[in-house]
Amino acid sequence: MRLGRFRAGPLAVAGALAVTVTPMTAAQAAPAAGAASCPGLARAYVPGAERQQRACLADLTTAGTVASGHTVPADYAGLTAAGTANPSGVPGIQVDGYFPDTSTGNANHGWNHDSQFVLRLPERWNGGLVVTGAPGVRRQYANDLAISDWVLARGYAFASTDKGNTGAAFYTDGARPGDAVLEWHKRVTQLTLAAKAAVALRYGTLPRRTYMTGLSNGGYLTRWQLENVPWLYDGGVDWEGTLFRADGPNLFTYLPTALRAYPRYAAGDERARQEMLAAGFSPGSEPLWAFHYQVYWDLTQRIYREEFDPDYDGALAAGIPFCASGTPGCDADYDYARRPAAVKQAVARIQLTGRIGKPMLTLHGTKDSLLPRELHSDVYTRLIAAQGRSPLHRYYVVEDANHVDSLYDLLPQVTRPLLPCYRDAFAALEAWVDRGTTPPPSRTIPRPAGDVVNTC
Numbered sequence: 001m002r003l004g005r006f007r008a009g010p011l012a013v014a015g016a017l018a019v020t021v022t023p024m025t026a027a028q029a030a031p032a033a034g035a036a037s038c039p040g041l042a043r044a045y046v047p048g049a050e051r052q053q054r055a056c057l058a059d060l061t062t063a064g065t066v067a068s069g070h071t072v073p074a075d076y077a078g079l080t081a082a083g084t085a086n087p088s089g090v091p092g093i094q095v096d097g098y099f100p101d102t103s104t105g106n107a108n109h110g111w112n113h114d115s116q117f118v119l120r121l122p123e124r125w126n127g128g129l130v131v132t133g134a135p136g137v138r139r140q141y142a143n144d145l146a147i148s149d150w151v152l153a154r155g156y157a158f159a160s161t162d163k164g165n166t167g168a169a170f171y172t173d174g175a176r177p178g179d180a181v182l183e184w185h186k187r188v189t190q191l192t193l194a195a196k197a198a199v200a201l202r203y204g205t206l207p208r209r210t211y212m213t214g215l216s217n218g219g220y221l222t223r224w225q226l227e228n229v230p231w232l233y234d235g236g237v238d239w240e241g242t243l244f245r246a247d248g249p250n251l252f253t254y255l256p257t258a259l260r261a262y263p264r265y266a267a268g269d270e271r272a273r274q275e276m277l278a279a280g281f282s283p284g285s286e287p288l289w290a291f292h293y294q295v296y297w298d299l300t301q302r303i304y305r306e307e308f309d310p311d312y313d314g315a316l317a318a319g320i321p322f323c324a325s326g327t328p329g330c331d332a333d334y335d336y337a338r339r340p341a342a343v344k345q346a347v348a349r350i351q352l353t354g355r356i357g358k359p360m361l362t363l364h365g366t367k368d369s370l371l372p373r374e375l376h377s378d379v380y381t382r383l384i385a386a387q388g389r390s391p392l393h394r395y396y397v398v399e400d401a402n403h404v405d406s407l408y409d410l411l412p413q414v415t416r417p418l419l420p421c422y423r424d425a426f427a428a429l430e431a432w433v434d435r436g437t438t439p440p441p442s443r444t445i446p447r448p449a450g451d452v453v454n455t456c
Contacts, residue, residue, distance in 0.1 A: 052097030061149040063088035075141035087153035092122040126155025127208035135216035159195035171307035177346035212236040230357025246348035249375040252336040255301040259332035354383025365401025395442040421456035
């Protein structure tokens, strides 16, 4: 990781605009055959980027970028339900690139370079900018299908970052426990500053509105940005954000229970089910547990534990996959409460406080089996209240929604997509910020009749 100093205060954007624009060749400035006219293409420039490539595209949405090679579908695979209706036909400019960094986990474009970003600048701009960070340990295009397509069609410029380290070995970045996650904060702030400046260069004015949003770790980053650099944004939508608290709850206070109890539950032990429920998993989510055990719980526990507590398993890198309880260094036996104080200090470096400084809407599903709402968004909502910031917050619990919408395709009677409610929440944020229209009170949103894939 190599991240130069940059200011995050109110004057930072003005400073970021003091740049020299690299002249483009005639070939670079000319739109491709059949593409949009792309006014301002020669001014499309991201200050501070070590490398950037501009393209004039007839369609910035995935309907166009998949074919043109300006997205990577693997980045967003498995995050949305089949049948999700997305807009298309948004012409404009796309800038792909990366900021200076020393880690090399992101192989997109063959660059083998982290801190990659994508910036999309639609021809028909509404004056706004939406910034996101990738969920999980995915890369910069992870939000293309769920967020980018829709906000571009509403006229927003869109910017997304890979957060500075990617993949299952993200924990190898940095020198101290917690450094990799700390870089996520800095990379989102860096991109926000650069994207604001790039918008001003392209359109001749800074964005009128800037919103932060994201899913899972992107939701965590939405919370962190609105707590720590709220002057950069006008508001945010937090989609099932991760909660890290040094004294708990956090991933390590319940995932080891799942790793120990689920195999026994699958074998028919009712006591194991009760242990799962006591750990925070919701009744009714049981049909989702097998998938989460195989895909999420084990890997998530091991790689995030390695980020904050690398000494637990000695010389091993992120433990032993699916190890049996009793195996030395097994993450199924991890006991966060008994770990050295240094582990909690590492988590404290990146923990949330609830002290948001701009309006934010949070959504969380009742059947989220990776980040149970009782342990994440319920607790975070109480933190916001304790900070006296409840007037800036709304919390919508979405009945039957799980952490990833694609599980609806496997278990349509058990779960439902959250994306339609996310879109409604984003529209409510716009009305709140632009017109002072107070959003509905925090509440539980029932499962709708009819098209649950596209209706909240």
